[in-house]
Amino acid sequence: MKYRVGVDIGGTTIKVGVVDENNNIVKRCAVDTPDTFEKSMKALADAVYATIGELGLKIEDFPCVGIGTPGSISSETGRLVFSNNTNWKDVPMAEELRKYFPVPVFINNDANCAVMGEAVAGAAKGRKHVIMLTLGTGVGGGIIINGKLFAGGDGVGAELGHTVLFHDGYPCTCGIPGCLEAYASATALIRQTKEAMAAHPESAMNKWVEENGKVSGRCAFDCAMAGDPVANEVVDTYVSYIANGIGSLVNVFRPEIVLIGGGISNSGDFLMNKIHAQMPKYTFAYDVVGYPAIERATLGNDAGIIGAAYSDQM
Numbered sequence: 270m271k272y273r274v275g276v277d278i279g280g281t282t283i284k285v286g287v288v289d290e291n292n293n294i295v296k297r298c299a300v301d302t303p304d305t306f307e308k309s310m311k312a313l314a315d316a317v318y319a320t321i322g323e324l325g326l327k328i329e330d331f332p333c334v335g336i337g338t339p340g341s342i343s344s345e346t347g348r349l350v351f352s353n354n355t356n357w358k359d360v361p362m363a364e365e366l367r368k369y370f371p372v373p374v375f376i377n378n379d380a381n382c383a384v385m386g387e388a389v390a391g392a393a394k395g396r397k398h399v400i401m402l403t404l405g406t407g408v409g410g411g412i413i414i415n416g417k418l419f420a421g422g423d424g425v426g427a428e429l430g431h432t433v434l435f436h437d438g439y440p441c442t443c444g445i446p447g448c449l450e451a452y453a454s455a456t457a458l459i460r461q462t463k464e465a466m467a468a469h470p471e472s473a474m475n476k477w478v479e480e481n482g483k484v485s486g487r488c489a490f491d492c493a494m495a496g497d498p499v500a501n502e503v504v505d506t507y508v509s510y511i512a513n514g515i516g517s518l519v520n521v522f523r524p525e526i527v528l529i530g531g532g533i534s535n536s537g538d539f540l541m542n543k544i545h546a547q548m549p550k551y552t553f554a555y556d557v558v559g560y561p562a563i564e565r566a567t568l569g570n571d572a573g574i575i576g577a578a579y580s581d582q583m
């Protein structure tokens with residue numbers, strides 16, 4: 270059996286996974302992310318050695334160490350240009366990690382690792398052209414063209430959440446007005462839900478929030494599924510933003526499959542059926558060629574580790 274090792278760096282934890290030839294994660298480890306960059310890289314290396322050691326493996330048994338991290342990574346130099354989540358700015362991540370590992374070290378953005386993981390072992394297995402949209406606190410994304418990751422110049426491209434949906438629209442966290450993220454993220458859905466609740470005190474959503482403590486991305490979906498007409502309208506409008514965003518990506522890339530990941534995708538068939546219902550409206554030449562497969566991602570949080578483990582194939 271041959272093994273691979275992948276690391277998923279987050280703002281609060283660093284996760285390590287050893288992946289076998291069948292793409293199962295056979296050993297895991299998670300450690301808290303320390304407060305400085307240098308300490309974090311040491312903690313990462315310690316966690317990798319501890320995890321592979323438990324399997325009786327040596328680092329030389331692995332083709333590479335693959336890392337997924339939030340932020341923008343220059344693929345040429347392995348420098349992390351900038352990361353919101355960890356507050357690291359222009360740090361030599363690859364150089365620092367090469368002090369610890371005698372095998373090749375590859376670093377990619379975490380959203381890109383997730384789409385790679387899905388293409389290797391998840392919902393996009395066997396597909397050559399893949400787009401993934403991750404609908405969470407923000408809107409992340411990844412592009413695979415001809416089986417290879419497309420990250421753009423300096424690794425700062427493929428920011429699918431920061432394509433503009435509305436000219437001079439709602440301000441996005443990135444500073445650009447009207448981004449897809451400002452309408453299609455869970456954060457945006459919460460804003461849209463609160464607006465509808467204020468305008469319609471009779472909506473079941475108000476009762477839902479009393480029972481559940483606060484507005485979350487689930488509120489409108491739960492109430493719409495239970496038959497509340499106001500919640501259903503919130504969801505339909507929210508899904509129209511997602512479908513419009515997917516349509517624009519389909520019109521540019523025409524992938525074989527579009528994957529939907531992130532917390533919002535847990536709404537399952539109720540969400541997916543509504544997306545499918547709106548796709549004809551936003552797809553170029555729909556009458557002639559229809560639109561590609563659109564499915565939920567299947568690996569959840571493991572996608573990032575599995576994708577990172579295959580960094581040498583990206």
Ligand SMILES: [Zn+2]
Nearest residue numbers: 431441443448
């Ligand atoms: Zn933006």
